[in-house]
Amino acid sequence: MPDLKRVATSVKENVAYVNQVLPVKKSFDLVQRDMVIGGREASFFFVDGFTKDESMLKIMDSFFGVKEEDMPDSATGFSRECIPYVEVDTISEFDQVFRNILSGVTCLFIDGYEACLAIDCRTYPARSVEEPDKDKSLRGSRDGFVETIVFNTALMRRRIRDPHLTMEMMDIGESSRTDVALCYMSDRVDQELLENVKNRLQSIQVDDLRMNQQSLAECLFKRKWFNPLPKFKFTERPDTAAACLLEGKVVIMVDNSPSALILPTSILDMIEEANDYYFPTMTGIYLKLSRGLITFLTVFLTPVFLLFMQNLNWLPEVFAFVAIKDTVNIPLVFQLLILEVAIDGLRLAALNTPSMLSTPLSVIAGIVMGEFSVQSGWFNTEVMVYMAFVAVANYTQPNFELGYALKFMRLLLLILTALFNWMGFLAGCIIVVCLICFNKTLSGRNYLNIKLN
Known part of the structure; x- marks a missing residue:
């Protein structure tokens, strides 16, 4: 609940209430600074580490030059005539006072003023404005958002x-x-x-x-x-x-x-990135089309491959070369599901691997997951090729959440196809289309930017 108590004219009463609510005496970073301004008692409250020392020194130096006869009658007049700083506000309720103090704003109480003076000379710890690792572009600006x-x-x-x-x-x-x-x-x-x-x-x-x-x-x-x-x-x-x-x-x-x-x-907004606009129109259109095609393949490549392997008589002669030649001990659908999980395991391992070890561990993982896993009889060569394409194609998506959404759709298609053959594949396609068409966003429209009731 908001603190509706109002600031009093007595600085001692205000200081006592602030110390009652905030752990000024216990927290080392909550600082109280008492001084005399124009013959009146005054107290500063601020968070150490958020305040610009140079600015506060200049402001306090100007306060020592204020004479008793020059003191205005109100806090608003004091802020206008005696504070040589840009961002100054007067606050009359303690709820706003505590909010400002904990946000890094310096709050000043002066005896006789029924308001608190908030001096915003804070500075937050922040890293430099540099290009983000995820949303990189070949052209354009190299700055990115920070935590401030x-x-x-x-x-x-x-x-x-x-x-x-x-x-x-x-x-x-x-x-x-x-x-x-x-x-x-x-x-x-x-x-x-x-x-x-x-x-x-x-x-x-x-x-x-x-x-x-x-x-x-x-x-x-x-x-x-x-x-x-x-x-x-x-x-x-x-x-x-x-x-x-x-x-x-x-x-x-x-x-x-x-x-x-x-x-x-919408889905079109999700799959676009900055590079689409920093290149000529023809190049941008090609990048969008290629990304859209790859997005489609990441969802349907392995389920369609599984469907044809279960119905080899459907496979045209011109594509007969994609049929599995070698026989392994693990059924095809389980190979695909195991590799789906294994790829995520490698991705998580890469996130937590120290940078100096990432290259040798990547080489070891590539050899073990690639050549040795095929020779040992766990996976077929064709399965490894298609799953390698899917793993790489996922990184063409600028949106991380969309990549996993496509992955879950692919898993759904794989499981339904393995259980119910072509009927399961058809049902999975219908479910995927319904997820996209009826995925209502905050604007009331679906992923195809169509208004939903």
Whole structure:
């Protein structure tokens, strides 16, 4: 519940209440600094590590020059006449005071003023603005989002110098009070979508956003467990986010998260990337078509191969060479399922392998999984070839969640085909089409950008 207690005129009463609520005496990083300004008692409260020492030294030096007869009658007058700094605000409720202190803002209480002076001279620890590892492009800018929301909004504001660019800030989470920025172009955005997103954000009742952006996404849209398709598009590139804003979409930034959440989205948005726009039109179209074809093959290549191996009489003579020649002890469907799990195991191992060992371990894994597994009689050569293509083709997807959604669809097709032959394959295809057509996003449209009732 918000703290509705108001700031008193007595600095001793205010300081006592702050010390009662915040563990100033126990936490080493919560600092209280007492001083005299213009003959009046005053106290600073701030978080050590968030405050710019150079700025605070200059501000405090100016305070020592304020004489008693020069003290204004109100906190607003003091902020206008005696604080030589840009970002200064007056706060009258302790709920906002505590929120500002814990966010890194320096709060000043002066005896006789029925308000707190919030001086925003904070600085957050942040890494450098560099190109993200996932969303790389051969051309274009090399900057990327970081974990500080102010830097991220500045990267988009630098690209769009339009008065219609609006960035609304709000905080979500009773304990975490995580900063969330809602960004949109007021003259281009779908107003119905914007109001829907605003209402959902304002109605979120949650203790904290412990996983930052993912926690917010789960609060915004309760996904159905049986539909693995992602509801949102994520990007770590500010140029991509700026382009989406100019297309009339809504971008949501979450503090401590180095990516932007983009609404609305469709299957076509999911499979596109920055390289599609940094090359000539013909090249961009070719890249989109090739990525779409590869996406299709990642889902249907191995299930179709399994279907034809179960019905060799359906196989045209021109494709007779794809038939399995060698006989192994493990049925074909189990070979495919084992390799699906093994590929994920190698991927997880690569994430947790130290960089200095990644190359030799990759060579060992390639030899063991490739040549030795075939010679030992576990897998057929054809199965290894097709699964190698699927494993590599998954990395053509810029969206990580979509890659796993396609994987689950492929597993569903494999299992149904193995159990019910062509009827199972047909049923699996119908299920895949239904998942795409009836996957409702936050905008009320499906993955094909068709309005759903």
